[in-house]
Amino acid sequence: MTRRVSLIKNLDWWTILLYAVLVFLGWINIYAAVYNEEHQSILDVSQRYGKQLLWIGAAAVLAIIILIIESKFYSAFAYPTYIFMIVLLVAVLVLGRDIKGAKSWFELGPIRFQPAEFAKFATCLAISRYVTQYNFKIHNIKSLFISGVILFTPMALIVLQGDAGSALVYSVFLLVLYREGLSGIVLFLAFLAALLFVFTLIWPKFTVLIIIVGVSLLVAKASGLKWLAFAKALAMLAVSSGLIWLAAKGLKIELSNYLILIISLVLCAIPFLVHTYKNKLQNVAWIVLIVFGSIFYTFSVGYIFDNILEAHQRTRINELLGIESNPYGSGYNVAQSKIAIGSGGFSGKGFLNGTQTKFKFVPEQSTDFIFCTVGEEWGFVGSSVVLLLLLTLILRLMFLAERQRSSFSRVYGYGVACILFFHLAINVGMTIGLAPVIGIPLPFFSYGGSSLWSFTILLFIFLRLDANRLELLR
Amino acid sequence: MNNFSNRIYVIGGIFVLVVLIFMIKLFNLQIVNDSYKLSAENNSQRQVTQYPARGLIYDRNGKLLVYNQAVYDVMIIPRQVKVFDTLDFCNLLGIEKLDAIKKLAKAKKYSRRKASVFLKQLSSERYAVLQEKLYKFPGFFVQPRTLRKYPRQSAAHALGYLNEVNNKEIKADSYYKQGDYIGKSGIELTYEKDLRGEKGKKIYWVDVYNRIKGSYRDGKFDKQPVSGKDLVSTLDIDLQEYGELLMQNKKGGIVAIEPSSGEILAKISSPGYDPEMLVGRVMGKNYKALVQNDSLNPLFDRALMAQYPPGSIFKMVNALIGLQEKVISPFTRFECHSGYHVGSFTMGCHAHVSPLDMRHSIMHSCNAYYANTFRYIVESPKFGSVNNGYDVWRNHVMSFGLGKSLGTDLPHELKGSIPTLDSYLKLYRRKNLRALNVISLSIGQGELLITPMQMANMCAAIANRGYYYTPHIIKAVGEEKGIDEKYIKRNETSVDSSYFTPIIDGMEMVITGGEGSTGGLAAIPGIRVCGKTGTVQNPHGDDHSVFVAFAPRENPQIAILVYVENGVWGSRYGAPIAGLMIEKYIRGDISDSKKWTEKRMLEADLIHQADAEKKISESNNH
Incomplete structure (x- = not known):
């Protein structure tokens, strides 16, 4: 029993609180985004908000399981997990289902499952494991090469699936490597x-x-x-x-x-x-x-x-840079998204009073463009709160990472923080016209089981590691 | 433990910086810049203008003259149009595919985001079918409108017509939007603001497919349209119709006024047109036809806009001025030897006994009597000079509402002309006017120009023995039955009421004076009619036939002017038509003894006869 008690005592409840608040806000915003009068109950499982609640419940179960598992398991099984995910990524190329031009989904009866989402935590585990190996030297060609292989393999497979957006996420590991000693020049050159x-x-x-x-x-x-x-x-x-x-x-x-x-x-x-x-x-x-x-x-x-680059990617970048402008064609999503957010004003139109999102002017409103609902219904205040909550969570994770005695836990923690940040930056940046349209979800907010579970796994593995920070040395 | 833990600040700094940039951008989007709010409104609300029912117009007896019928404008918002079955759509609307493509292009050119009219005035029958299938055609919706409908195909000039507003009108009054209708003439124009009511609006939520999702904020910002005010006209539509019938195949006009109130009982301009011709989709075509292809110019309102010399009916005014200035008396007699002769100057007259007193001078319409009277007035030593005398005369004339705008409530009223002294002096290049130069004024000829409305009003002033009310065609506006104050204000002439009796005696003698009376055809058994014929010299063809009359002599109910172009003598068409009109108005029916007159007037055809004569004379010349 002492182990249980110390787990509960050592868990970072602040992070869990932030997580819970964000998931809850995400859920009610999904409700607002797809709200329709025929299905007013937020618990109606025929609607996305009802389903999201199921996903949230499942995520909670998942979180508890992750916390129960022995923390050493994660570093020990980092490579097998990684290899398993790579196999899944290859499998989805063959067996996957084509949805909106991306062959990145497994379909098992009513349940769809996107391995690319889960490849994130696996890759994060693997890179953490590799970087903290005793023979790893950051500026050694061989070390860099192997790190590169670990990162580029899932990236390439995801690009092959036709989901370039999710692949780009892996570039954020540059920041993790930077924290582990990669020369600042590399970062500068990348910039x-x-x-x-x-x-x-x-x-x-x-x-x-x-x-x-x-x-x-x-x-x-x-x-x-x-x-x-x-x-x-x-x-x-x-x-x-x-x-x-x-x-x-x-x-x-x-x-x-x-x-x-x-x-x-x-x-x-x-x-x-x-x-x-x-x-x-x-x-x-x-x-x-x-x-x-x-x-x-x-x-x-x-x-x-x-x-x-493919034509649609080119036009998205051109739209972003203002080289071409077609608010009714390629730029429609962003134009509508900006209108929705901009119309929110200082304090927003109020819960369920958004017009742009509710009347489907904004595409993908419950998934990639969920931030529009926040912006429209809760205004500048609400969107700032959401941004700051997410930022706080990310900074908290970095703070937690720094207090780890185990390098593995630290690198993994940075990996989680950076992945969350990348999603935040690209997703929100896209809705307000500061980043190209890349279809990646807003952590904890966007509708969808795969993304919610993947972020939950990512986060709770770190919380598990953090709870054991006093016992883990390497 | 390692040297790089400070890098948390670099990485954290980047994160904070990015979030900060986002918040600045959000601040700009949501607070600084409000173009996004406007876009959002346009995006998701659709304002549907609720057109009010235009006011109805009734005649003085409560008979309906103008009402509304529902039609449906098919509107389009090009941006929201999706690919649709063009053939099906065209069949529903009853238009050609090519036409539809053109209309689509036109709408796109106007605006991709704003609604414009795709097809005007769809009938309710077609709309019923279309309505069922409208969901198949996103980007299209239907806006109910009303068109004017006329139960009696009469009084077109007086009622006027509607048409779409032009840019000038939109600029002048922001109430109007492209595609709105506005009164362009007649009552529709002068009473536009009363008739139009106030547009309302309904705001709907629409989704991205332009489907109505319900009313915006439960209709909190909706505005109910306010119906236009109903008008009661002074017209007696039965009299009006009868007059139009009498004037068929003749050019000219009739104006009938109730002297005790200035109310216009009938106002006929012939040839006229069916008011239904200028309604709806056929309007454009018909308007063109009326303007371009009809040499008789049916759109021209002769009652208000034709300016004729009045002819002999003007003699009463000269007699009255003579009496008022005391330069003659009712018993003054002037000789007439087939005209008025001074030196080499002669103004002819027809054969009648001589000399005549004032009463008989009116009965016989003696030119010499009025030449003398006119000279007595303007040359009177008490004015010092003819110039002064002329000015005095002119002021008297104008007090009868002549030579100036009467201020009726009908648009496009012309002033006519009583020439000023200066214009004569200029014309004759003299410092001092000579009476003989302008002697034609004595018999209503020369440079005098008077509209039929003014002539009728002059007659009303005589019937009232010295005053008139400004003629008007609307006696009650809306529920409150209001009317402009100027129509209840008495306008006094400069002639004292005591001087009117001999003139009115003369006018009665015109009708019933026995041998030599010129207006016998206007006589009505049992009603004392007073009148005066006029025959206006017309250098372009047959003389014009003019007749003014009022009846009954005491407490007159109607004063009327009939002007028939090329009617030769006042007695030939003017008098009988006036008589019939008076009887119709007072009795409501024509007595048997006058049926033959009625028949003759109805059958008289001066237009085609004139054409025929012209052709004959042309063929003779060849």
Whole structure:
């Protein structure tokens, strides 16, 4: 009995309270979103809100089971669980049912089940396990490679299912790795890459090139380049560009400004590298490399965007960046979603009084766009409360993670926090037009058993680990 | 334990930052920017305008003149239109597919989000069928409207017609929206604000498929339409119809007024048209036909807008002015030798005994008598000059409601013209007017222009012995039966009532004076009718036949003007028609002794006869 008592005593009840509040709010918002007068009872299981209650009940049972299981089980069975999920992900490709263009569902009688949702906690377990192995070194090529394999395998399988959104979730493990010591430069580069991606799409490539060159020159100056050298570099670039332009004129070759600048950059890079080598300016050499990396990257962004992304993904990104705008076509969802949220005003229209969501202007209102109901019926106050509740939960999880003595528990905790955050950021960002439309659920809010259970499992495994934090050392 | 625990701040910082950005964006969406609220309203509410029933119009005896019939406008919101069975839809509406495509394009061009009319005025029969199937055609709905309906195909000019508002009218009054109807002429125009009532609205919740989900906030913001006010016209529709019948195949007008109140009993402009012609979908076509293809211009309201010289009926006014200014007396006699001669100047007259006193001058319509009278007035030494004399004369004339807008409650009323002194001085390039220059005014010819309405009103003023009420066609508006004050205010002429007796004597003699009386055909057994013929010189063809009359002599119930273009003599058409009208109004029936007159008037055809004569003369010339 002492074990039971200590479990109850050591459980983080704050987190459980937050979880319960969020699940409850999610449930009543689903009720509001699909409310119709013929089925007024919130318990009516023919309606989504009734069903959601069943899922909630099942989730509670699941949570209790997870808490009862010995905490060592999770680290011990991390790999088997992971491999089992990978098998399921492969199986769903063969046996799964096609719903809305994604072959990511198993269908067993009335119950649908989405393995991609559950792959999250399995992957989280596996990566936590691997990262905390004694021979793991964060900047060791082999370690990074294996981590990559653990993350990319489910990602690739989910992309193959046609659910690119769920696959993107795995990119958030970069943050977990960062916490475990991955160089900040990687994070910074990832940020730069995202920024460049956007710039490349919205600005002409020549402008982007000028920005790259300009920024890197400034960075070079900041990292120790002398004024004289700075001026020399600029002058060299200008003179060589001018010469190439003249030469092109003379030879009657049509050269775009963009090409002229690139050729002169290449020409200037050689003496510049020699100079930095002589003066042992390692940083500056890095910068030159980054410049060329960026140029190559801008090329590939265009290529990836035009040739690898699918048409609907392209238009979603274009809509988001304002490159194209069609509020009645590709942009309909987001336009309606913004109208719904915007019409909520400061305190909202009141429970069940939302018009946009109730009258089905907003698509997917109980699943991916559930935040619209919150925004419309509870206004700025309500949506802020929901955002802050979720943020509090995430920060709480990070705080809990930090107090773990077992690295496995810590990494897993960060994994949970980061996954929740990614869902929050993309889902809410999408409804208010700050992120592309990627169909991933809002944790604890969106309708659906699979997602609710997956988040419950994710969270409660960590709570179980946390309850045993004093006993777990590794 | 490891060196990286500080990184919680970096990661946490990122999370907090992102949530902060979201909250700023939410703040902007939900609080700063309210365009989203408007979008939401438009998205999910549909306002259906509730058109009020337009006021009805009754005649003075409570007979219905105008009422409403229900029709249904098929409305469209292009954005909500889904692919539908075009053929089925066109069959339901009874239109061609090509037409439907055109209408669809037009609606899209107007607005994709706002409702516009797809097809106007669907009959209730078609609507009944359509209603059942409307659910198959999202984006379409039906808006009930009303059209005017006329139980008596009469009084078209007076009643006026409706048409869709134009941009100018929308700009002038924000009440109107594209596609609304507004009175364009007649009573419909002057009493538009009373008749139209007040539009209401019903707000419905609609879902994304445009299905009505119920009324918005239980109808809290709905507005019931307020029906237009009913009007009671002064017209006697039986008299009106009878007058139209008498005037068939003739050009001209009749105006009958109740002198004791200024109420217009009948107002006929011939040729007219059936008011049903300018209703509904046929309107456009008919309007074009009436305006373009009909040389007789049936839309032209001669009673208010035709300006004719009044001819001899104007002589009474000159006699009255002469008496008022005391330049002549009822017993003043003037000689007439087949006209008025001064030097080389001659104004002809027909044969009658000479000299005549005032009473007989009216009976015989002696031109010389009035040439003299007019000169006595304007040349009277008490005015100092003819110029002053003319001004005095003109003021007297205008006090009879001539040469100025009467201010009736009918639109497009013209003023007519009593030329000013200046205009004559300019015309003759003189400083001082000479009476002989303007002597035609003495017999109602020359530059005088008077509308039939003014002539009838002048007659009413004589019947009242010196005053008139502004003629009007509506005697009660709405429940409160209100009417503009100016129609109950007595307008005094500048002639004292004591001077009227000899003139009225003369007018009675016109009818029953025995040999030489010109209006005998207006006589009615048992009713003392007073009248005056006029024959207006017409340089373009046959002279116009004019007749004014009132009856009975004491406490007159009706004053009437009949003007028949190319009717040759006042006695030929004007007098008999006036007589019939008076009898019809007072007795309600035509006595047997006058049936032959009635028959003759009904059969008289001046329009086609004139055409025939014209053709004959043309063929003779060739």
